[in-house]
Every structure is written in structure tokens, then in C-alpha cells.
Amino acid sequence: MFKTKRVRDFQSLEGVITFFGSHHALRSEQILKKRDIKAELIPGPREISPNCGVALRFDYSKKEKVKKILDEFFVHYEDIHYYPVN
Amino acid sequence: MVSKYFTHWGFEEIKLVKMYYFDNAATSWPKPGSVMKVMQRYFFYGGGNPGRSGHRKAIEAGKTVLNTRQLLASLFNIKDPSSIVFTKNATEALNIAIVGSLKPGDHVVTTSMEHNSVMRPLRHLEDGGVRISVAKTDSKGRTAVRAIEREVEDSTKLIAVTHASNVTGTINDIEAIGNFCRKRNIRFLVDAAQTVGVVPIDVEKINADLLAFSGHKGLLGPQGTGGLYVKNADLSDPLMRGGTGSLSDREDQPDFMPDRYESGTLNVIGIAGLGESVRWVIDRGVERIMEHDSQLLEIFVNELSENERFKLYGLGKAYEQTGVVSINIKGLSPSRVGEVLDRKYGILTRIGLHCAPQAHKTLGTFPDGTVRFSWGVFTKQKDIVDATHALREIAEGS
Numbered sequence A: 001m002f003k004t005k006r007v008r009d010f011q012s013l014e015g016v017i018t019f020f021g022s023h024h025a026l027r028s029e030q031i032l033k034k035r036d037i038k039a040e041l042i043p044g045p046r047e048i049s050p051n052c053g054v055a056l057r058f059d060y061s062k063k064e065k066v067k068k069i070l071d072e073f074f075v076h077y078e079d080i081h082y083y084p085v086n
Numbered sequence B: 001m002v003s004k005y006f007t008h009w010g011f012e013e014i015k016l017v018k019m020y021y022f023d024n025a026a027t028s029w030p031k032p033g034s035v036m037k038v039m040q041r042y043f044f045y046g047g048g049n050p051g052r053s054g055h056r057k058a059i060e061a062g063k064t065v066l067n068t069r070q071l072l073a074s075l076f077n078i079k080d081p082s083s084i085v086f087t088k089n090a091t092e093a094l095n096i097a098i099v100g101s102l103k104p105g106d107h108v109v110t111t112s113m114e115h116n117s118v119m120r121p122l123r124h125l126e127d128g129g130v131r132i133s134v135a136k137t138d139s140k141g142r143t144a145v146r147a148i149e150r151e152v153e154d155s156t157k158l159i160a161v162t163h164a165s166n167v168t169g170t171i172n173d174i175e176a177i178g179n180f181c182r183k184r185n186i187r188f189l190v191d192a193a194q195t196v197g198v199v200p201i202d203v204e205k206i207n208a209d210l211l212a213f214s215g216h217k218g219l220l221g222p223q224g225t226g227g228l229y230v231k232n233a234d235l236s237d238p239l240m241r242g243g244t245g246s247l248s249d250r251e252d253q254p255d256f257m258p259d260r261y262e263s264g265t266l267n268v269i270g271i272a273g274l275g276e277s278v279r280w281v282i283d284r285g286v287e288r289i290m291e292h293d294s295q296l297l298e299i300f301v302n303e304l305s306e307n308e309r310f311k312l313y314g315l316g317k318a319y320e321q322t323g324v325v326s327i328n329i330k331g332l333s334p335s336r337v338g339e340v341l342d343r344k345y346g347i348l349t350r351i352g353l354h355c356a357p358q359a360h361k362t363l364g365t366f367p368d369g370t371v372r373f374s375w376g377v378f379t380k381q382k383d384i385v386d387a388t389h390a391l392r393e394i395a396e397g398s
Helices: A022-034 A060-072 B011-015 B033-045 B056-076 B090-101 B116-127 B145-151 B174-184 B268-284 B286-305 B334-345 B357-363 B381-397
Strands: A015-019 A039-043 A054-058 A077-082 B084-087 B107-111 B131-135 B156-162 B187-191 B210-214 B226-230 B310-313 B324-329 B350-352 B370-374
Touching (some): A015 A022, A015 A060, A022 A039, A022 A054, A022 A060, A022 B056, B056 B084, B056 B268, B084 B090, B090 B116, B090 B156, B090 B187, B090 B210, B090 B226, B107 B116, B116 B131, B145 B156, B145 B174, B156 B174, B174 B187, B286 B310, B286 B324, B286 B381, B324 B334, B324 B381, B334 B370, B334 B381
Parallel strands (some): B107 B131, B156 B187
Antiparallel strands (some): A015 A077, A039 A054, B084 B226, B310 B324, B324 B370
16 A cells, blocks of 8 residues: 555646546546546646646547546546647 | 653553443444554655645555545445545534524425434524424334325425434334335435444435545444435535545535535545545445344343343344443343443443433433444354343342
């Protein structure tokens, strides 16, 4: 549970989901990873949302699938953005 | 290191004496050893503030809280874990549910077996114009649906019922009461402080809109933990408002779960321990724990029921009662019995009114109260036999 986190390469993850509350951010990471969709929690970029301290970087090509999964698990998110790293 | 401040905790003295702990209905002891280990690990390696920042310590703390929330959700068969709110105990949860959901002019029905954590907030609201009806239970503490139905009015907003009495352990048929609430479209609040972890609870089956529970009783977690299940965020107003780590650009309270009710930094170290204890309880199986408590109940009741010097309250029936029995010895005051049990035999019980004057009036034991024995998953059959022997000795010696 408390292992040191390795910095992963998430250059390829171009989508960012923003949330109202952190419970939902953490839960969505867990749910997506379980379904083999690449996802990585990041400090929420202020320029796209002032709401929650945590946002989720994910594989933007799977946007529609992700939307469906999040709704199914009662995860409330604010918005899905196209937000590449560079 | 020598401190100039002398602190005396007194734990060591307690450790030296052989003890029988029969006060699990107040708080359970001992706890699974792994609970302390998880809390220790959180203390040394975790320690961030959940939901406040995006750095890894904050995220790990957030995951710790999420983990406990999910375990509780699977224990109660709750589909959306975010509908569980952490509180410092069942009392705080009941206060959110009661004070937050009633307005002046509303009517509420409760029962005559309630704990003061339900009665006191209600009596406080009564001064502000909320009307209260108390449904009478039978002399064993059981609440009939008909007794509640009789008190219900058109303006009834809430029905608040304890799942099991903390005085007699009597388990209410909350499924039947829940069905009634669904039919009449009235909010249903269940006080599960005494049954969580020792009686199976399924919020869908019992149709609970609000369910308050403590973390340090049947769930075997650390003190300072508890929670409230809220079916919809618009059911109740929060008692406290403040920082949640969300909607930080706005000065009004978030309206979504669980942030609406969780202002300020959570007791994450306690919640980490609670998560481990819930995992332990799920692994052991609530049904199995109930079976264990019921077996001990049969032994306890069998040992004492034939002796006419003892008066037992409640049903005295396995599976219809939690591991709680209230007794009195004829001719002796409860406080005297409790004192001798502790001083002479090392048997720790709770005497008096158990924060439930209304319940003792129902049983006819007000204002002296009873001697309450409550056991748990770590209590052995021999402990029960030893306790009944001690009780017989006290009864004969008087």
C-alpha cells in the first residue's frame, strides 16, 4: 500500500478528466486500471479546472468507453479535456 | 529521554491482572492485532492529507480512505461507496441524520428503546418545533410495525429505529419496518451502532435511507471512527461546513457525496485501522460472528435462567439478540454487583442506565438500571461460564 511510486511515462496519455471531489478521482483511477485502461493521477491543472486537487490523465482514444465505465460506477466527474503534456 | 512533565497512563497496572472484558457494547476489546500494525504503518509511511493536494502522500492518504469506504460498501451491500460518510462516532452520524433532515413543523416517529444519541438530538429539535411520537415497544424491547404505524401522521418525515437495543440486545425486524417506510414513502433512519459487524446488514434489503454505525464496536476498529450511509445527498443538511479540498474557488458547501458531510481533515489513521478491521470482519464472516455470539448467549442464559435470584431482561433467545444481556440480582443494586464483579473477580461490565433512560422505563428498571454483560468475537465459552459462576457466588453471598 505504501510503496514508493515510480514515475511512469504518460506522454502518450493525452486526455485529462477533472473532478469535483477527490474521492471520485481516486476511485476512477482504480476502476480504469482494473479494466486495463492506462490512467495516472496528477495534480489538477489549474488552467482547466479550479475544483479538485487531483485529476486523472488517461488514454484519450478510449474516451467514450471511459465515459460509460464512469457512469456505471457512480463516479461524478466534471469534464473530460484533451490536454497533451506538451 | 526525560521529560519534565510527568505523565501517567496507567495501562501497565491493568495489564497485570486477569480480566474478563464484558463491555463490548460500549467499545470492543481486544482488537485484531493487524489493526494496530496498519495504523502504525500509516503513521510512519503515510501521513498526507487526503484530497487536499496531488502529491503522492496526499494520494496515498486518499487511497487509504477510499479503501475503507469500499470495504464498508461491500459489507453493507452499498453500490456507490461515496454514499458513506466518515464521522467520529455513531453519535455524530445520528446527529447529521436527525438534525440535518428535520425542519420545524416536521413530525418524526421513534421507539421507546432508543439510545440517547437519538433521543437527545430529537428532544433538542422538539424545542424548535419538531413534533415527536415515541412508539411503544413490548416489554422485551421489540418494535412492532403496527406500533409505528399507529404513530405515523401525514406530516411524518422520518422514522428512526434502532437495529438492536444497547440495553437488552433485542434485534428489531428492520426489514419489515423498512418495507413499511417504502410503502408510505417516509425516510428511514437505522441506528446500527449495536449491530454493525455482528448482525448482517444489507441496506437494499432493509430499505434504509440513512444508516448510522460506529467503527469501534462490532467492527473492531479504533475509537474515533464511525460513519453514516446517506442514500442521496439531498436527504440531510450537513452539521459542519468547511474545507473539503474540492470547489475551492467557491464559498458555499459542496452538494455532492461524500464531501458535503466531510469538512476538515479526516481521522485518516483511524480510518486506516477501521479498513483493516472491516477486512478482518468480512474475512471472518458476519454470520459466523453472529453464530459465535449466539452460542455464548445460550450458555449465559442457561446458566442463570433456572436460578430465581436472577432477573434477566430481553428475549434471551439466540439469533434474535446480539451478544448483550442485561440482568439484575434480586436484593442487590446494580452498582453494588458491578463493583464486586470488577474488584473481586476482574469482570468488567457496564452498570446503570446505559445512556438509554427511555429503554429502562420500558423495561421497568428506571432509575436503578441493570448490570449489562456484552461479549464479542474474542470472548471464549469459559469466560462466560466463569462470569456466571461469579454471579452465582455474589447472589448466594448476599
